[in-house]
Amino acid sequence: MNAELEYRSANLGDCDEILRLRNQKDSLKFQLFAEPIAPDTHKSWFSDRLVRLPREPFLVFLSDNTIIGYCRADRKDNSTYKVSISLDPLHQGRGIGTTMLNIMVREASLVGATLVAYVHKENVASGRIFKKCGFQIDHTITDKCFDTYKRNLINNPGN
C-alpha cells in the first residue's frame, strides 16, 4: 500500500508547511512541548536544522505536489537519532504514516543509528505505527505520559 508515495528531502521553501503540520491542533497535546511554535522561532530553527545538519534525514511527503507530512531524525548523540513525524489529518488513517516511518527507517539505516521516539501514552495511532515499523518500548525508561520507543539499526538494518 502507498507504494507510490512521493517524498524528497526538505528544503527552505517548505518552512511554512512544516510549521502548519507541527502546530496542527489535534496533535499538540501529544507533543513533548505542547504549545504552538511561533513562526519566527520556527523559521530560525528550520533554516539552522537544514543548513547545519544536512545529512540528518528530514523528509517531506507529497500528494499532488503538495506536502502532506514530514518525518525527520535529529541526532541526539553519536549514534542516537530522535524521530518526529506528522501527517495532515485529511490523510490520516490510511496507512500513510506507516509508509512514511518505514521510509525513514530505511534512510536512517544508511547512516547507522539507534532511532528513538517519545510517544504520548494516549497517542494510539503513533504507538501503533512505531510498533508496526519494528520499534519496541524501552521499559527501563519510565515516564507518566510518554513511552520511549527504540529501534536499533546499527547491527540490524531496516527493511
Ligand SMILES: CC(C)(COP(=O)(O)OP(=O)(O)OC[C@H]1O[C@@H](n2cnc3c(N)ncnc32)[C@H](O)[C@@H]1OP(=O)(O)O)[C@@H](O)C(=O)NCCC(=O)NCCS
Ligand atoms: C501518528 C501519525 C503519523 C499516524 O499516521 P496514520 O497515517 O494515521 O497511521 P496509519 O494509518 O499508518 O496507522 C495508524 C494505526 O493506528 C491505528 N489507530 C489509529 N487510531 C486508533 C485508535 N484510536 N484506536 C486504535 N487504533 C488506532 C490504526 O488502525 C492503524 O493501525 P492498523 O494499521 O493496525 O489498523 C498521524 O496520526 C499524525 O500525524 N498524528 C499527529 C502527529 C503525531 O502524533 N505524531 C507523533 C508524535 S510521536
